[in-house]
Amino acid sequence: MATIAESAVALDIDPFDPAFLADPFAAHPALRDAGAVVWLPAIGCFAMARHAEVQAALKDHTTFVSGRGVGLADFATEEPWRPPSLLLEADPPLHDRTRTLMNRVASLGALRKVMPQWQAKADALVDSLLGSGPFDAVPALAEAFPLAVFPDLIGLREQGREALIPYATVAFNAFGPRNALLAETMEAAAGATAWVAQSCKREMLTPGGWGMQVYEAADRGECTQDEAERLVRSFLTAGVDTTVNGIATLIHAFAQFPDEWQRLRAQPGLAKKAIEESLRWGGTVQTFFRTTAREVEVAGVQIPEGAKVLLFLAAANRDPRKWQEPDRFDIDRTASGHVGFGFGIHQCLGQMVARMEAEAVVQALLPRVAEIRATAPATRRLNNTLHAIGTLPVELIPA
Numbered sequence: 140m141a142t143i144a145e146s147a148v149a150l151d152i153d154p155f156d157p158a159f160l161a162d163p164f165a166a167h168p169a170l171r172d173a174g175a176v177v178w179l180p181a182i183g184c185f186a187m188a189r190h191a192e193v194q195a196a197l198k199d200h201t202t203f204v205s206g207r208g209v210g211l212a213d214f215a216t217e218e219p220w221r222p223p224s225l226l227l228e229a230d231p232p233l234h235d236r237t238r239t240l241m242n243r244v245a246s247l248g249a250l251r252k253v254m255p256q257w258q259a260k261a262d263a264l265v266d267s268l269l270g271s272g273p274f275d276a277v278p279a280l281a282e283a284f285p286l287a288v289f290p291d292l293i294g295l296r297e298q299g300r301e302a303l304i305p306y307a308t309v310a311f312n313a314f315g316p317r318n319a320l321l322a323e324t325m326e327a328a329a330g331a332t333a334w335v336a337q338s339c340k341r342e343m344l345t346p347g348g349w350g351m352q353v354y355e356a357a358d359r360g361e362c363t364q365d366e367a368e369r370l371v372r373s374f375l376t377a378g379v380d381t382t383v384n385g386i387a388t389l390i391h392a393f394a395q396f397p398d399e400w401q402r403l404r405a406q407p408g409l410a411k412k413a414i415e416e417s418l419r420w421g422g423t424v425q426t427f428f429r430t431t432a433r434e435v436e437v438a439g440v441q442i443p444e445g446a447k448v449l450l451f452l453a454a455a456n457r458d459p460r461k462w463q464e465p466d467r468f469d470i471d472r473t474a475s476g477h478v479g480f481g482f483g484i485h486q487c488l489g490q491m492v493a494r495m496e497a498e499a500v501v502q503a504l505l506p507r508v509a510e511i512r513a514t515a516p517a518t519r520r521l522n523n524t525l526h527a528i529g530t531l532p533v534e535l536i537p538a
């Protein structure tokens with residue numbers, strides 16, 4: 140039966156307003172309940188926040204394309220702030236060629252080789268934090284661990300690695316509007332952005348690392364040397380601030396739901412499920428845009444060609460139409476099907492890296508820590524894309 144398309148319900152919500160960014164989950168029910176597709180006049184975009192429609196849009200990559208940018212800017216009409224990513228901001232066939240190459244580099248086998256070293260590093264880090272009173276888990280654990288393992292995995296030079304986080308902060312802010320957040324962080328990170336650009340060059344990478352392996356794929360004709368440089372940049376953009384905040388969110392979840400930590404201590408076999416649940420519940424990557432490559436009707440709403448559509452991944456992950464008691468962090472629920480890593484052809488390339496980092500941290504904490512105690516409320520670091528944790532004061536009570 141043919142349906143008569145209607146226009147979307149307009150909602151007076153600005154998803155990049157500082158008050159929204161400080162607590163996005165508070166606004167998600169209104170976004171989900173207003174309709175399967177809503178119109179946000181504040182940014183002149185359509186939006187979807189229900190699990191079914193977000194997942195369907197991510198799956199339909201020929202209608203909801205990435206090549207015109209996955210931020211607010213439409214690359215068809217606006218200059219991107221940096222040369223577009225050959226993965227994130229590309230459509231097939233280019234995307235599939237680069238993705239195949241990168242999948243071979245970022246393989247599970249390669250990760251299994253490094254896991255014992257990662258575990259030893261996580262164990263030593265947790266030992267050093269144990270029983271020494273309250274500390275901020277953001278720098279001491281959530282930043283320290285990824286920075287102890289990821290730059291070595293890629294094969295980055297030692298000097299200047301602290302640039303990785305300020306650079307990523309800009310990159311994730313740049314998916315939003317050109318607001319004060321972007322301007323401030325961009326100014327603060329000018330040197331960091333230059334360091335990252337330089338670090339992607341072949342002569343800066345150590346042999347054996349994932350960065351050099353991308354250049355070796357270029358030597359075999361799988362991509363050009365210039366493409367290799369930009370693909371290495373993808374590792375550095377996507378791989379740090381995401382896992383830092385993913386780990387911070389995991390710690391935050393257990394500090395907020397102490398019974399769940401006791402449950403995991405009693406049933407350590409639930410570790411992998413607990414990590415998946417933290418990805419569903421946490422919402423580290425809140426949103427991404429797509430652009431419509433044709434006119435399309437979704438749930439009775441007509442979306443024209445060339446429209447930006449904001450997909451609320453974190454709202455989809457707490458949609459009560461999909462999950463029971465969605466705001467509850469429940470380590471024993473089936474969280475698979477969450478869209479925290481996206482869905483479809485663009486689904487996170489580094490998801491196994493992220494899971495392995497989280498696993499090393501959890502496995503280090505499990506035998507050592509009886510309680511992850513919040514000693515003051517966590518604070519947020521506002522970002523146009525990430526639900527980032529600014530400070531996370533905790534105390535690890537020894538087992």
Ligand code: 4IA
Nearest residue numbers: 224226227372373376377381
């Ligand atoms: C890239 C979605 C996010 C984690 C991401 C950011 C940047 C890139 C890829 C993914 O530069 O390719």
